[in-house]
Amino acid sequence: MEPVMKTFKSVLLLKLPFCTHPAAMDADENFRTKAPFRPVPSLALAALAGFFEKYKSLDYKLKVIDVNLEAYTKPGIPIDTSVYMGLLEDIITNNEYDVLALSVIFVFNVRWVETAAALSRKINPGAKIILGGGYPTLFPEHCLERHDIDDVVIGEGEATFLHIMNKYNNHRDAAFEEKFPFDGICLKK
Numbered sequence: 595m596e597p598v599m600k601t602f603k604s605v606l607l608l609k610l611p612f613c614t615h616p617a618a619m620d621a622d623e624n625f626r627t628k629a630p631f632r633p634v635p636s637l638a639l640a641a642l643a644g645f646f647e648k649y650k651s652l653d654y655k656l657k658v659i660d661v662n663l664e665a666y667t668k669p670g671i672p673i674d675t676s677v678y679m680g681l682l683e684d685i686i687t688n689n690e691y692d693v694l695a696l697s698v699i700f701v702f703n704v705r706w707v708e709t710a711a712a713l714s715r716k717i718n719p720g721a722k723i724i725l726g727g728g729y730p731t732l733f734p735e736h737c738l739e740r741h742d743i744d745d746v747v748i749g750e751g752e753a754t755f756l757h758i759m760n761k762y763n764n765h766r767d768a769a770f771e772e773k774f775p776f777d778g779i780c781l782k783k
Contacts, residue, residue, distance in 0.1 A: 602722055602762040603653060606691035607643070608710065609636050609660040610698045611682070613675045615705035633662035633673070638697065638727075645752035649774075651767045654759060659685055679709070686713045691721055693762065695755065696743075698727045704740070711742045722762055726751040734780035746780040754778040 665673045726747035730737045734746040753774035
């Protein structure tokens with residue numbers, strides 16, 4: 595009897611907060627008094643999701659959440675960044691996924707990566723974790739060494755992200771591979 599291969603078809607793609615992590619501030623600091631935080635929607639997430647849906651050849655289910663925008667309650671009012679920890683925990687806890695894809699822009703957001711990866715490993719230990727964005731593009735080896743993640747996307751991630759998903763599922767899409775050669779990945783092994 596052949597072993598059953600685990601499939602990784604359900605993907606939760608999160609844009610992590612790009613504000614300061616609460617653990618990185620002194621007890622008497624308040625991020626809102628240092629700089630009003632008003633995020634803008636991520637065009638990168640839209641491009642990644644659109645590319646993924648257009649070129650996928652397996653029945654992947656992709657859910658995309660920009661955590662930065664989840665706390666936006668009123669236009670023009672700065673966001674209370676203290677709610678992000680609870681939002682992130684709620685999103686990771688209450689969504690089913692086989693792969694958690696994290697997008698992080700800045701190096702100073704490293705603690706958000708640590709928080710999301712730790713939550714995912716606790717709540718969904720069998721899930722794969724992919725990290726992409728500016729921070730891992732600049733420091734791919736460092737990200738794999740420092741964080742409990744499986745793969746890093748380097749540079750523009752649309753095609754690479756889908757290649758990684760196909761790799762996880764032992765799926766070969768020759769037409770896609772010819773049109774978009776596999777590039778821009780850093781692996782632990």
